[in-house]
Amino acid sequence: MSFTITGMFTKIKKSIQKFIQGDKNNGRIKWSLYSRVWREIGRPQWKWLLFGVIATIGAAGAEAYTITLVQQVVDKAFIQKSMANIYFFGLQVIAAFGVKGIFSYSKSLLMAKAGLNASAALQQRIYRHMVKMDVAKFYGDGIGKNLNYFNVQATAVLNLVTGTLVNTVQQIATLAMTLGLMIYYAPQLCAVLLFLVPAIMIPMVLIMRRRRRLSRESFGIANDVSQHLNQTLHGIKTIQAFANEKSESEKFATVLNSSMVNSYKGTQAFALQSPLLELMISIGLCMALIAGGHFIVSGAITTGDFTAFLLALTAAYKPVRSITSTSNTIQHGLLAAEVLFNFLDSKPGIQDAPDARELKPGKMSVTFDNVSFAYVPDEPVLRDIDLKVPAGTVCALVGPSGGGKTTMFNLIERFYEPQRGKIKINNTDIKKFTLHSLRENIAEVSQDVFLFNGTIEENIKYGAPNATFEQVRDAAMAANAHEFIMSLPKKYKSDVGEGGALLSGGQKQRIAIARAILKDAPILLLDEATSALDTQSEKLIQSALRDLMRGRTTFVIAHRLSTVLDADIICVVKDGRIVERGTDAELIAMGGEYKRLRDIQFKGKK
Ligand SMILES: Nc1ncnc2c1ncn2[C@@H]1O[C@H](COP(=O)(O)OP(=O)(O)OP(=O)(O)O)[C@@H](O)[C@H]1O
Ligand SMILES: [Mg+2]
Secondary structure, eight states: OHHHHHHHHHHHHHHHHHHHHTTGGGOOOOHHHHHHHIIIIIGGGHHHHHHHHHHHHHHHHHHHHHHHHHHHIIIIIITTTOHHHHHHHHHHHHHHHHHHHHHHHHHHHHHHHHHHHHHHHHHHHHHHHHTTSOHHHHHHHOHHHHHHIIIIIHHHHHHIIIIIHHHHHHHHHHHHHHHHHHHHHOHHHHHHGGGHHHHHHHHHHHHHHHHHHHHHHHHHHHHHHHHHHHHHHHTHHHHHHTTOHHHHHHHHHHHHHHHHHHHHHHHHHHHHHHHHHHHHHHHHHHHHHHHHHHHHHHTSSOHHHHHHHHHHHHHHHHHHHHHHHHHHHHHHHHHHHHHHHHHHHOOOSSOOOTTOBOOOSSOOOEEEEEEEEOSSTTOOSEEEEEEEEOTTOEEEEEOSTTSSHHHHHHHHTTSSOOSEEEEEETTEEGGGBOHHHHHHTEEEEOSSOOOOSSBHHHHHGGGOTTOOHHHHHHHHHHTTOHHHHHTSTTGGGOBOOGGGTTSOHHHHHHHHHHHHHHHOOSEEEEESTTTTSOHHHHHHHHHHHHHHHTTSEEEEEOSSGGGTTTOSEEEEEETTEEEEEEOHHHHHHHTSHHHHHHHHHHTTTO
């Protein structure tokens, strides 16, 4: 028996300790964050905020004024039995509420203005940062987390600036005024009630601490939720094709459940607060009644004073009660600010060198100078690649899947940087050029074509926004896309759907080829650009592409060797190395890997 009781005590002690200390491990909120949030998000809206705060104080003042009216009604109208005074005070009550109404209304509008301005500015800032982010980081973090900077964090931070600012000012103003009135009308009673201060403060602080810890957790959980949703929306077809609706729903239920548990714990802490507070206040009220009666009988205070004191005491309850929820919003907002600023402060690893210069359009040779690269440390994907492709020539990259061909394109476009060696254009390291001008000089048809949700015309124009419709049409013709586009009900104005989902694989590829043709850049990167086409279309496009390649430096990746036979140089890329290089004829003569691949593909065709 004694064992169970001891056990119970230890358990209770532990849970109390956990409740109190839960937060310690998470470190304190940095005060510098407050000032940074103010500087960067609040200050630009200072005029709206200032007038909003003034209106808030005005409204609190008008409310406090009604309490002084009650005192006067009781003492000067009821007790002196003066009807004239009753009318007079009655009218004042209406006036006081009228003034309060005007202030409240103005406050709401001013704060909405400040909030909306700040919100637009912040979201724009996040967006500008996001579009410059390293693709490596982007792939690492996932879309859900990035979306949450807009949904979750930005909202919490904005609440901090507008909602919390107003609430805090309102609460402090109301509290100061009601406490002032209490002291003014019955200082003796205030002395009696002093014990309430620690009795209210201590549980409040404990509750605040616990909610802060839960807030921190909630961000991670929110990321999981949006990550899952995002994956589902992108992969809906795959989910259904594998008949995984049920298991995905179950996974989502697990994620939701942890979100629910987190919120529930927050509610548990929060729900404790009101009953605790009300208990304390009721004890206070009871003592005030006893002591107040005593003071009235002894003549130390009037009945009006006492009534006003009681009203002020009950009015003070509201701001005190809101302090914890305001504090929670502040904590939550500051944690969000921490996450958001970390993101906004992160510098893209790949950006312009201070002395970067423009890469001017013209003839361009591309060189891999002893390049080694790994996406993940110690797992090399490219090793000692040496390759010079003179201006205006065509270099084909062939070889087994996973060999590193697309990775070479990623390096030319500087989405990643080699750990060793250099990529050069016209014998200058590409790091010396601005990213913008480098990428403007490269047109790419990538292995997984991505189209934007919009019309076909908009998509073809993506790399050349100023192109005329005739130019768009010519590019589409060259890419053998014109015909199928004209057969669609809305022709060039047809929507391509989410990521191009309303088009077939081959149609998407042809739009992507037209897009690259229209961009008209000196360097052309074709990554399996015609892999989704039938032989007939491929042949047609091949001739168009040959025209396009003329005068440009072109890299072609192809598994179908028939499309690269006349390249100036063919490189076989295997396990991150160029294992063979030469023209088709030279490589056949060499009798190695290329010859083997070629034999397999052309078997029986000769
Ligand atoms: N973003 C990435 N992060 C980590 N590893 C990657 C990434 N992209 C590719 N890899 C790895 O790098 C290796 C080379 O990939 P790459 O896409 O260059 O192959 P590839 O030659 O284009 O193959 P395929 O012919 O199938 O397109 C692969 O082992 C792949 O798993
Ligand atoms: Mg590839």
